Amino acid sequence: MNLIDELKTILTSDRVSTNENVLAQHSTDESYHTPHLPDVVVFPENTQEVSQVMKLANANGVPVVSYGLGTSLEGNVIPYEAGIMIDYSLMNNVLEVRPEDFLVKVQPGVTRTQLEKELKKYGLFFSVDPGADATLGGMTATNASGTTSVKYGTMRDQVRDLEVVLADGTIIHTGNMAAKSSSGYHLNGLFVGSEGTLGSFTELTFKVYGIPEHTMAGRAAFDTVDDAVDAVISILQAGIPVARVELVDEHSMKQINIFSDTDYKEVPTLFLEFHGNEAGLQQDVEFTKEIISDNNCQELAFESDTAGRNRLWEARHNAAYAFLHGNPGKKQMVTDVCLPISELAGAIKDGREAVEASGLVGGIVGHVGDGNYHILLMIDVNEPADIVKATEVNERIVDYALARGGTCTGEHGVGVGKQKYQEKEHGEALNVMRKIKAVLDPKGLLNPGKVID
Amino acid sequence: MNLIDELKTILTSDRVSTNENVLAQHSTDESYHTPHLPDVVVFPENTQEVSQVMKLANANGVPVVSYGLGTSLEGNVIPYEAGIMIDYSLMNNVLEVRPEDFLVKVQPGVTRTQLEKELKKYGLFFSVDPGADATLGGMTATNASGTTSVKYGTMRDQVRDLEVVLADGTIIHTGNMAAKSSSGYHLNGLFVGSEGTLGSFTELTFKVYGIPEHTMAGRAAFDTVDDAVDAVISILQAGIPVARVELVDEHSMKQINIFSDTDYKEVPTLFLEFHGNEAGLQQDVEFTKEIISDNNCQELAFESDTAGRNRLWEARHNAAYAFLHGNPGKKQMVTDVCLPISELAGAIKDGREAVEASGLVGGIVGHVGDGNYHILLMIDVNEPADIVKATEVNERIVDYALARGGTCTGEHGVGVGKQKYQEKEHGEALNVMRKIKAVLDPKGLLNPGKVID
Incomplete structure (x- = not known):
């Protein structure tokens, strides 16, 4: 029996695809990197199926790449050694929301906006916003972050537990549901950002936050990038807990104006957001205005209503698409x-x-x-x-x-x-990473050629 | 040449001790666990010396335990297989403070209060407070936390980079000075909490915070522990960014009153602290008072001056000593x-x-x-x-x-x-930990018998 047939005994045959279009869809991400086709794409529905696929791949020495929505920017999911692509789109359920514990458990195929929608019902929100509507599995695999990380941290800071299928099909949990732990080695942190090279995530438990009582967003236009960055340093020095602070240079502002039909000044601009209670937020904003004025600000505009805020952040998030469009x-x-x-x-x-x-x-x-x-x-x-x-x-x-x-x-x-910068960045520590990779994926089958050479 | 003589060629002979008192001082921690003497205690002054000690130990198959101040509570530093004890008391310099970057670099023997004193000059503070005046090396080794972790996180959340000497003497850096990174595997997280079983820390770079503009602390007395815990859940649900929230039960309050000469009500009590700007903090405190009143609070007392706050937290931190004294x-x-x-x-x-x-x-x-x-x-x-x-x-x-x-x-x-709970807690994940231990310390010489069996 060949591999495809064996996969069809693990999953139903309609969830094992060698269709040309399906393979092509899974050959690339949003980057400039050269595409490469996988041999087969599978669509598991549960952890046991993933484990069995892994066991089969391991027994046959076949590479396995895990796939969310392909929004990565460094070729992270391109299957350069072909093999099996695990597409998590059918494992896209929000499994449990625990409002008292500020926890949510999801399957890897859940997208950020899907999670947002679910959490809103409980007055909660998920803090990591990389712009793209990526899957939570993918965001965890790259330790994604974005505009709100200055206040809430990266994906790694949100992960309480991962259910991971290892290269040999073993299923482990890397953490627990407690807010902190000093028990054993910190596998959560190790698996977050490992880009599918140490295992594949099948369940993810994250910390979530209450939706802030009040939110204010604003835009500050500066003469120079230096002035804008100096303003940010002063804001942080002042201990103002800014929730987002984004720089957009004059070239990007121009593209944004064309794409988003806005008429923002085409100069280095900060996009800012503050979360807090009403009184505290007012004081934060007033203090920020003072600091910004001291740093050669040309124009300062705050938006207190939701529509204005959304327009502002949509414009910022569309910067990359604006350039592609232009x-x-x-x-x-x-x-x-x-x-x-x-x-x-x-x-x-x-x-x-x-x-x-x-x-x-x-x-x-x-x-x-x-x-x-x-x-x-x-x-x-x-x-x-x-x-x-x-x-x-x-x-x-x-x-x-x-x-x-x-x-x-x-x-x-x-x-x-x-990858070519890893040696320079990590020096001898890269050998420690190589040893960990070798001992957890001895046949080198998990997303081969990524992270560790 | 025997091991002691070889150590004396690496360090000066006055920094290699087999003195009975010195060995006895290094045979225990603050726990109930049975003491055990090391063979020799060394006092390195720099990373190179630590590396050479490690190489020597590795070549001779001699165990190595790293020692800060011995404030651990689970026998973490007791050298049950004897060997070399590395005492970091001579590596106790604050190496660099970078106020703009909110970073500090220290040697492992620096104590928490020593760091506090240095950071205060810059208007900064280090957020982890386990009560004991432990060393930063030791606090990192156990992923310590404490009263402020509800707002600022644990040691792991503060670590940006560690210089680590591995079992074979190799020196690595586990991170960098950037606020976030998705490069390579997350070694910072892995080494924090590894209790000296994967390597020994020789330099540590931490995130620090600006001293909050305003601080308020208070004490709330309840009828029952249930009421107190319910109040905490409600405070968190309301999104109030409480900086400390500690429960002390009636038995502990009694011991505290005797030890600290206070006259607090001897009922389940919350000790609270809030950090923020003046207006926001006032609103947080008012809201908290409402919540607390709704949860059968008997008495509520806030302290706005530093002396009152210090008295409060000293009383709380002395709870364990109060019991020992009593x-x-x-x-x-x-x-x-x-x-x-x-x-x-x-x-x-x-x-x-x-x-x-x-x-x-x-x-x-x-x-x-x-x-x-x-x-x-x-x-x-x-x-x-x-x-x-x-x-x-x-x-x-x-x-x-x-x-x-x-x-x-x-x-x-x-x-x-x-240790006996590790299998139950981690299941199959314990094997992953064992593999990592085995590949990074193949001879099992680093703090043997700890964390991983």
């Missing part, structure tokens, strides 16, 4: 360095110079409260020179970040795109 | 389960029943915002029956917690005392 036929290389915030203004200045020198079109957006910024570099993937230029920009800014205590990827993960 | 000649077995908060009231009730049934003296204190509580059980270590009874209480409450999604240790670590 450059038809091109793809994006999105850089992702993160540095100590004192080094951020210098890093962005150097990044902008690198873009100018390359001649490529590129905008800068940043989760500045975390010291994380992205250059949205537009490239023609059929034009080798474009890829060379974009790669040079990426290398320059990664080197800049690593020399200053930063990281090559703040939130997109390693995939294939950031 | 029971001369006895030692303490301190339990440490942590559960989802919805299960906490039931757990404490069951815990109290277990204490009554045992006939032992014991008070309950809890970091209730985290679902973590301790029973301070007084035992005569020379009385085998006492140990049996206390162990039975501990087993009963651990079983209760594990059956409800909790953990056997919220903050004290596994050491030797919680």
Whole structure:
């Protein structure tokens, strides 16, 4: 019996696909990386099926890649060694909400907006917002974060427990439902961000938050990126618990205006949001206004109603799509360095110079409260020179970040795109990672070629 | 050349001790566990010396235990297989404070109060307060937490980077100075809480916070533990960002009054603290008062001045010492389960029943915002029956917690005392931990017999 037939005995045959279109859909992500077809895509409905698929793959030495919605940006899910692709779209139930415990348990195929909708019924929200409507499984696999991480942290900070199917089909739980634990080694943290290279997630338990009593959002336009970053440092120094603070440079503001039909000033801009009780929030906002005014702010506009806030954040989140829309036929290389915030203004200045020198079109957006910024570099993937230029920009800014205590990827993960920087970033620690990979996936079948070479 | 002589070639001979008193000082911690002498205690001054000691130990198959101040509560640092004890008291410098980046880099022997003093100069504070004036190295090794974790998290949440000397002497860095990263596997999280079984920390970089603009603390006396826990759940549900919320039961209040010369009501009491801006804090406190009044509060007293607040927290932190003082000649077995908060009231009730049934003296204190509580059980270590009874209480409450999604240790670590619960708590995941231990410490020389059997 061949592998496909064996898979059909584990799952029903309609959930094992070698259809060309299905394979093509699972050959790529949202990045510029070259696609590659899997041999077969399976759609499990429960943990036991995933475990049996893993056992079969392990017995036959076949690679296995886990797939959410393919919104990754570093080729994280592209199956370069083919094999079995586990698509989690049929495992998309919110299994349990425990409002008293501020916990939710989901299957990996649940999307962020789907979870939001469910949690809203309980007055709760999930804090990580990477922009894309990714699956929770995928977001956990890359340790995704985004605009709200400055206050609420990354995916890793939300994970209480993962049910994981290991390479040999064994099912483990990496944590528990308690708010903290000093028991055993911290497997939660290890599996979060492991990009399917150590196991595949089948159930995920997250910490959630009560919807804040009050929310205010605003936009502050500055003369220069330096002024904007200085304002952010002053806001953080003042201890103001800002919930989002995003930098959008003048080039990105221009694309946003075209795409979102807004008429924002086309200068370096901060998008801000505050969560809290009414009195405290008012005081935070007043203090922030003072700080911003002291940093050469040209214009400051706050939105207190939901519609205005939503418009603002939709515009910000559409920055990447705005560039794609404004450059038809091109793809994006999105850089992702993160540095100590004192080094951020210098890093962005150097990044902008690198873009100018390359001649490529590129905008800068940043989760500045975390010291994380992205250059949205537009490239023609059929034009080798474009890829060379974009790669040079990426290398320059990664080197800049690593020399200053930063990281090559703040939130997109390693995939294939950031693998060449792993040795430089981690040094001897990379050998520790290699040893962990080797002992948990001795045949190297789980998402081979990703994270660890 | 024997081992001692070889150590003297690595360190100066005055920093290699086999003095009986020195060995005895390093044979125990603050727990009831049986002491055991190391063969030799070394006092390194830098990372290179630690690395050379490790290489020597590795070459000779000699166990190595890392030692801070011996404040652990589960025998975590007792060298049951003798060997070399690395005492970090000479590596006690605060190496760098980066106020703009909210970072501090310290050596492992720096104590919490020493760090506090240094950070205060910059308007910053370190958020983890386990009560004891432990070293930062030790606190990291056990993933310590305490009264403020409900708002600021545990040690693991503060660690940005660790310099670690591995079993073979290799020096690695587990992280970087960026606020977040998705690069490689998350070694920070893995090494935090590993209790010296995977490596020894020689430099630690932590996240720190600005000292809050305003702080208020208070005490609320209730009729029953249930009422107190219900009040906490309501406070959290309301989204009030309480900075500390501690339960002290009537038995502990009585001991506190005797020890601290206070005249607090001897009923279940919450100790609370709030951090924020003036307006927001005022609103939080008012809302909290309403909630507390709705939960059968007998008495509510807030302290707005520093002296009053310090008196309050000193009283709370001295609860364990108060019991020791009130029971001369006895030692303490301190339990440490942590559960989802919805299960906490039931757990404490069951815990109290277990204490009554045992006939032992014991008070309950809890970091209730985290679902973590301790029973301070007084035992005569020379009385085998006492140990049996206390162990039975501990087993009963651990079983209760594990059956409800909790953990056997919220903050004290596994050491030797919680090892027997690891299989039950982690199941198949324990094998993953064993594999990681085996691959990073193949000879089993690092703090042998701890965490992983």
